[in-house]
Amino acid sequence: MRLYGGGKIIIGLIIFFFLVTFPFFLNAGKVNAKPEPKIDTPEIQKLVEKKCVESKAFMRAEHMKLLNEWRDFAVRDGQRVYVNSEGKQFTISLQNTCMHCHSNKKKFCDECHNYMAVNPYCWNCHIAPKEKES
Amino acid sequence: MNRRQFLKIAGISSVLGLGGTSVVNVLTKGRGEASHIVTDERALTAKRWAMVIDVSKFRNEEDYKKLSKACHSIHNVPDFGNPKDEIKWIWTDTYEHTFPTQPNEYIEEDIKNKPFVLLCNHCANPPCVRVCPTKATFKRPDGIVMMDQHRCIGCRFCMAACPFGARSFNYKDPRLVLKPEDENREYPTRTIGVVEKCTFCFERLAKGLIPACVEAAREIAKETGTEPGMYFGDLDDPNSEVRTVLSTHYTIRRKPELGTEPSVFYVIGGGKNA
Numbered sequence: 001m002r003l004y005g006g007g008k009i010i011i012g013l014i015i016f017f018f019l020v021t022f023p024f025f026l027n028a029g030k031v032n033a034k035p036e037p038k039i040d041t042p043e044i045q046k047l048v049e050k051k052c053v054e055s056k057a058f059m060r061a062e063h064m065k066l067l068n069e070w071r072d073f074a075v076r077d078g079q080r081v082y083v084n085s086e087g088k089q090f091t092i093s094l095q096n097t098c099m100h101c102h103s104n105k106k107k108f109c110d111e112c113h114n115y116m117a118v119n120p121y122c123w124n125c126h127i128a129p130k131e132k133e134s
Numbered sequence: 135m136n137r138r139q140f141l142k143i144a145g146i147s148s149v150l151g152l153g154g155t156s157v158v159n160v161l162t163k164g165r166g167e168a169s170h171i172v173t174d175e176r177a178l179t180a181k182r183w184a185m186v187i188d189v190s191k192f193r194n195e196e197d198y199k200k201l202s203k204a205c206h207s208i209h210n211v212p213d214f215g216n217p218k219d220e221i222k223w224i225w226t227d228t229y230e231h232t233f234p235t236q237p238n239e240y241i242e243e244d245i246k247n248k249p250f251v252l253l254c255n256h257c258a259n260p261p262c263v264r265v266c267p268t269k270a271t272f273k274r275p276d277g278i279v280m281m282d283q284h285r286c287i288g289c290r291f292c293m294a295a296c297p298f299g300a301r302s303f304n305y306k307d308p309r310l311v312l313k314p315e316d317e318n319r320e321y322p323t324r325t326i327g328v329v330e331k332c333t334f335c336f337e338r339l340a341k342g343l344i345p346a347c348v349e350a351a352r353e354i355a356k357e358t359g360t361e362p363g364m365y366f367g368d369l370d371d372p373n374s375e376v377r378t379v380l381s382t383h384y385t386i387r388r389k390p391e392l393g394t395e396p397s398v399f400y401v402i403g404g405g406k407n408a
Binding site: 054071073075076077078079080081082083084085089092095096121124125126127129130 | 169170171172173174177210272274276280282283284314317319320321322323324325336340
């Protein structure tokens, strides 16, 4: 087998390989700040039992699904009381329940969302809690 | 590999694949079956919410401004200051525009010049709901014609369908003019490109409160020392306040000939018992 114009092809492939992997080279060796969502808001500090509506593991993995369900319960079904797996009741409301405790949107929501480059459109309409610039 | 072998492998792997998804479903169910939703005991409920507006109880445009201010401030309705971008949930218009099939050259001067308060009629047979391609606007079992802003794609079919002009489109981002200090932080704003309208205060009903405009009308009644100009209740309940008013007063509705069956009724006449 003969590779016609092999030199050009191989040089081309090397350039292509370098271009494609350029971002990896650029960031190699740099330490990426791991997202560390903060849950130390004054509201949470005041809680006797520091628990979210469901377990931490569930909320971490499934909060987006829970929020979608809550949205449908509140807006489409007009049902506003959620009873969690422990029998505790919560008002279904992003602005008034979730963000009441998690009053640090920047350090809680945005921390991971920015890291993962996801851009949920919740805040186009829902009013984010007031927080100090840090 | 021949054709026969390929099909065998493809068949077996698709069966395995299907089995795989059910395993994934079981694994991700983690939350268990215990969580559920319940109805709030405080919530006001009805088979069909309706409103009666007695226009004789409102003195002037100022009274109506109090209604719209009460509504628009708690629902974060922006005021762009020009009619093209106007967002309105509750507003006023003339008799002729409100009841266009009723005009009469020789009508009472008072009625002719009086403003009439208008809001979404929450029709029993809503044309906006019929045309909405995403079911963003829908009829709740309690008669409220509801808006789901999450689903609205801004096609404005509903605005074309509504014969009462009850719907407004967000041509601009409402947050451009809503001042953060004036916002009701318990209620969302809207975003650019969605349609909005009165929801009969569904969020207040869920907490056991009457609609904001009805509350404002009661405040006005306290000032003037008359009966309130707005009644709110269940049209399906013969003992409700709205049914009592309807059975003792002559009432009219906007454009009844269209067959949309509005749930907002008007008492025009005035008079001692009106």
